[in-house]
Amino acid sequence: AQKVTQAQTEISVVEKEDVTLDCVYETRDTTYYLFWYKQPPSGELVFLIRRNSFDEQNEISGRYSWNFQKSTSSFNFTITASQVVDSAVYFCALKTNAGKSTFGDGTTLTVKP
Amino acid sequence: DAGVIQSPRHEVTEMGQEVTLRCKPISGHNSLFWYRQTMMRGLELLIYFNNNVPIDDSGMPEDRFSAKMPNASFSTLKIQPSEPRDSAVYFCASSLEQGAASNQPQHFGDGTRLSIL
Numbered sequence: 001a002q003k004v005t006q007a008q009t010e011i012s013v014v015e016k017e018d019v020t021l022d023c024v025y026e027t028r029d030t031t032y033y034l035f036w037y038k039q040p041p042s043g044e045l046v047f048l049i050r051r052n053s054f055d056e057q058n059e060i061s062g063r064y065s066w067n068f069q070k071s072t073s074s075f076n077f078t079i080t081a082s083q084v085v086d087s088a089v090y091f092c093a094l095k096t097n098a099g100k101s102t103f104g105d106g107t108t109l110t111v112k113p
Numbered sequence: 114d115a116g117v118i119q120s121p122r123h124e125v126t127e128m129g130q131e132v133t134l135r136c137k138p139i140s141g142h143n144s145l146f147w148y149r150q151t152m153m154r155g156l157e158l159l160i161y162f163n164n165n166v167p168i169d170d171s172g173m174p175e176d177r178f179s180a181k182m183p184n185a186s187f188s189t190l191k192i193q194p195s196e197p198r199d200s201a202v203y204f205c206a207s208s209l210e211q212g213a214a215s216n217q218p219q220h221f222g223d224g225t226r227l228s229i230l
Binding site for chain 2: 033035037043044045046047050052095100101103105106
């Protein structure tokens with residue numbers, strides 16, 4: 001069975017602070033894929049990034065960066081110099097078998113001005 | 114390109130009524146998913162289709178829920194009879210799956226906010 005744990009239910013920071021959202025996953029499959037999605041207050045779910053299990057290279061995209069570590073089964077997401085527009089619920093997801101993804105419970109990030 | 118299109122955006126109805134939610138996936142995508150999101154349970158996968166065939170419906174709450182995908186460009190999720198506890202946001206998502214596993218993300222519609230009075 002697959003499982004995704006986002007231990008942080010809610011995080012609140014002040015604008016310009018850095019913040020890291022944690023994601024820990026469980027799977028017995030050797031090939032799998034990890035994703036982060038963002039759900040802003042408007043409600044839609046937006047894909048942010050994916051990572052393949054055989055590619056542990058970390059990634060940076062602007063103020064966003066992702067740290068994938070197979071040794072700890074973690075796929076953490078860092079926002080540098082956070083902005084109010086980053087306020088959203090962030091979901092981590094794991095995909096193994098064809099099609100089906102397992103989502104974490106989400107972390108609600110509030111960035112205060 | 115058009116994204117996943119869901120209708121209606123909002124639905125308010127009285128308990129006991131039949132509710133039909135509709136979804137048009139992204140053209141060319143071969144997998145379609147229905148999710149339900151509530152504060153209590155978070156994001157739950159109800160059912161997913163691959164090439165119009167239901168693959169896993171283990172998340173469907175009970176017999177009052179049914180889903181169909183008559184062709185590659187349309188799916189419905191029906192609740193009959195509806196109950197207040199069915200109130201939630203229902204999302205449809207689609208993706209392109211290739212082979213045994215795929216690194217393709219799911220693309221979500223804007224959701225249908227359903228309120229059963």
